[in-house]
Amino acid sequence: MAKKKLLWGAVMAIFLASCGAPKVLTTQKTEATNFEATGNYSQAVTAWASYFETTANEEVAGADFAQAAKTAFKAENSAQAISWFDQARYKNYADAEMYQTLAAIYKQEDNLSKELSALEYIIENYGTDNNDVNSRLLAIYTEIDANDKALAVWETLDSESKNTEANLDNYFTVNKALENEAVCDSLAKVLLEKNPEHLNALDWNARKYYWAGQNRYEREMAIYNANKTRKNYNTLLKELDLVTADFKKALPYLNKLWKAKPGKVYAGYLANIYARFGDEEKTDYYKNYMK
Numbered sequence: 324m325a326k327k328k329l330l331w332g333a334v335m336a337i338f339l340a341s342c343g344a345p346k347v348l349t350t351q352k353t354e355a356t357n358f359e360a361t362g363n364y365s366q367a368v369t370a371w372a373s374y375f376e377t378t379a380n381e382e383v384a385g386a387d388f389a390q391a392a393k394t395a396f397k398a399e400n401s402a403q404a405i406s407w408f409d410q411a412r413y414k415n416y417a418d419a420e421m422y423q424t425l426a427a428i429y430k431q432e433d434n435l436s437k438e439l440s441a442l443e444y445i446i447e448n449y450g451t452d453n454n455d456v457n458s459r460l461l462a463i464y465t466e467i468d469a470n471d472k473a474l475a476v477w478e479t480l481d482s483e484s485k486n487t488e489a490n491l492d493n494y495f496t497v498n499k500a501l502e503n504e505a506v507c508d509s510l511a512k513v514l515l516e517k518n519p520e521h522l523n524a525l526d527w528n529a530r531k532y533y534w535a536g537q538n539r540y541e542r543e544m545a546i547y548n549a550n551k552t553r554k555n556y557n558t559l560l561k562e563l564d565l566v567t568a569d570f571k572k573a574l575p576y577l578n579k580l581w582k583a584k585p586g587k588v589y590a591g592y593l594a595n596i597y598a599r600f601g602d603e604e605k606t607d608y609y610k611n612y613m614k
Contacts, residue, residue: 364394388408392405408424408425419445442459457484458490461477473494488514
């Protein structure tokens with residue numbers, strides 16, 4: 324009888340122990356989720372690690388590894404995040420946020436190739452309605468001179484995203500590379516309305532008006548020198564007035580650029596303009612920067 328009671332007690336102990344284990348593991352997973360909800364990401368990572376260590380790998384869902392990885396990223400533990408993302412992918416799990424987090428990690432690591440792959444995976448598998456992803460793709464495509472792809476991704480942005488200075492700047496750079504002058508004229512105007520000190524837009528307008536005046540000057544002088552009649556002289560005077568008008572339009576942009584980036588790049592433009600204006604002092608001043 325005593326032996327039967329002893330045997331029965333042992334069986335019950337084993338049964339209770341087996342029932343208790345899952346509760347402990349479930350608590351670890353729940354704790355991880357609770358810690359994350361309250362912003363305690365480091366503690367959440369510790370809880371996730373404990374859960375994975377005490378649970379058979381075949382019993383852990385890919386979604387759990389993905390969630391833990393996202394939490395690790397928030398805890399600024401990128402190495403752990405990548406490790407758990409690898410586990411999630413091994414279990415054939417993926418979601419858009421997972422790859423967006425991976426892209427953010429690769430951006431931090433300055434790994435443009437892997438970041439681009441992660442972002443393009445999102446577009447290919449989860450659609451093109453993520454403006455954050457599309458904005459970053461626009462920036463990358465602009466940086467690597469993938470202009471056709473940049474134009475395509477620009478069209479996927481909503482109106483609010485298209486109106487940000489960063490996206491407008493990238494779109495401007497792409498159109499400049501493609502020599503879409505009319506588009507650049509329009510974009511330069513919008514960019515300067517947003518930011519009067521926008522260097523790329525200032526540079527575009529400065530060169531636009533300077534070369535309009537300089538080219539007109541050279542063209543009309545060549546015509547007059549080829550045939551120095553009174554009629555051509557009178558025409559030349561009128562054209563030189565237009566040259567002066569173009570130079571005056573260029574000058575405010577050049578002055579802002581000079582203030583931001585003084586040196587040889589803009590000195591030649593300014594010296595030539597003031598030479599046309601007959602201002603010897605300013606002409607000599609800017610010529611000194613051309614040496």
